[in-house]
Amino acid sequence: MNSHTSSALLTTSLGDIPLTARGKVRDLYAMGEELLFIATDRISAFDHVLGSGIPEKGKILTQLSHFWFDFVADTVPNHLLASPSAELLAKIAPYESQIEGRSMLVRRAEMFPVECVVRGYISGSGWKDYLATGSVCGIELPKGLRESDKLPCPIFTPAAKINTGGHDENISYGVMVDTIGEHYAAELRRLTFAIYEKASAHAATEGLILADTKFEFGLVDGKIVLADEVLTPDSSRYWPAESYSPGGAQPSFDKQYVRDYLESIHWNKQAPAPSLPDEVISKTREKYLEAFRLITGRSGLEMVR
Numbered sequence: 001m002n003s004h005t006s007s008a009l010l011t012t013s014l015g016d017i018p019l020t021a022r023g024k025v026r027d028l029y030a031m032g033e034e035l036l037f038i039a040t041d042r043i044s045a046f047d048h049v050l051g052s053g054i055p056e057k058g059k060i061l062t063q064l065s066h067f068w069f070d071f072v073a074d075t076v077p078n079h080l081l082a083s084p085s086a087e088l089l090a091k092i093a094p095y096e097s098q099i100e101g102r103s104m105l106v107r108r109a110e111m112f113p114v115e116c117v118v119r120g121y122i123s124g125s126g127w128k129d130y131l132a133t134g135s136v137c138g139i140e141l142p143k144g145l146r147e148s149d150k151l152p153c154p155i156f157t158p159a160a161k162i163n164t165g166g167h168d169e170n171i172s173y174g175v176m177v178d179t180i181g182e183h184y185a186a187e188l189r190r191l192t193f194a195i196y197e198k199a200s201a202h203a204a205t206e207g208l209i210l211a212d213t214k215f216e217f218g219l220v221d222g223k224i225v226l227a228d229e230v231l232t233p234d235s236s237r238y239w240p241a242e243s244y245s246p247g248g249a250q251p252s253f254d255k256q257y258v259r260d261y262l263e264s265i266h267w268n269k270q271a272p273a274p275s276l277p278d279e280v281i282s283k284t285r286e287k288y289l290e291a292f293r294l295i296t297g298r299s300g301l302e303m304v305r
Ligand SMILES: CCOC(=O)Cn1cc(-c2ncnc(N)c2C#N)cn1
Pocket: 021, 022, 023, 026, 027, 028, 035, 079, 106, 107, 108, 109, 110, 111, 164, 218, 227, 228, 229
């Protein structure tokens, strides 16, 4: 256990609330129709969870999700629990000090098995697909694009959810329609573009390029809600606008110190993920705090909720 992962986050239950799902950096506990997302301080890079945590990363990213859920609330409802039950609150009370600010209480939703990815720039798996086929998710793109180029207009590039840990697989919109039906596919695509338009415009006012992001949606009482985490540096690519220079991979706003360090030690990705030097940890924490300040306009890490 590293110093930033409390014991409660390593168990398969929180008291008698069972662990429902464990992602690389987040854990999900369920009690009936109420779920508890806990974001740990773990950080992953190149698809590996590293040996060191980043202090308060879980809290910072949870507060960013809360900010963004509120910011887009007039565009799409979300899965946040308006009023958690007294029973649930009583069950988590003993852990409050460990999970304060890093937890989200959400309603159980019937999750769509699709990752709704929107890209304003060509990067990552989209760049790989473009190099191989000239298209992404069946969307043909202009010839001659450079890596990290801004696209003529944002594209919707869904992915099929592979069980936790695996890489999601890019699918065409047609496959998404076959999977969840035309009505929901069209509505999730519309909502994805609408949220991205609002969020990327806000990020740009703070000198941040929101290159791409991934949303997950579900149904609660038959209505579409925005779920999962939203517009965090873990679910999005944020680039500093001041250093934007297409023609290659862009520096990650939050993980560049980590990536540079891993490159500098020539880490063999088959080997166990290394721990990070204190300086890399503290600089990375500062980047998360800077993203929080820029996006929310708040100076300190006072709780949004
Ligand atoms: C930590 C691991 O969890 C995930 O990766 C994603 N995931 C979300 C759900 C979910 N399931 C029902 N209701 C919800 N509101 C949600 C949400 N969000 C399940 N896995």
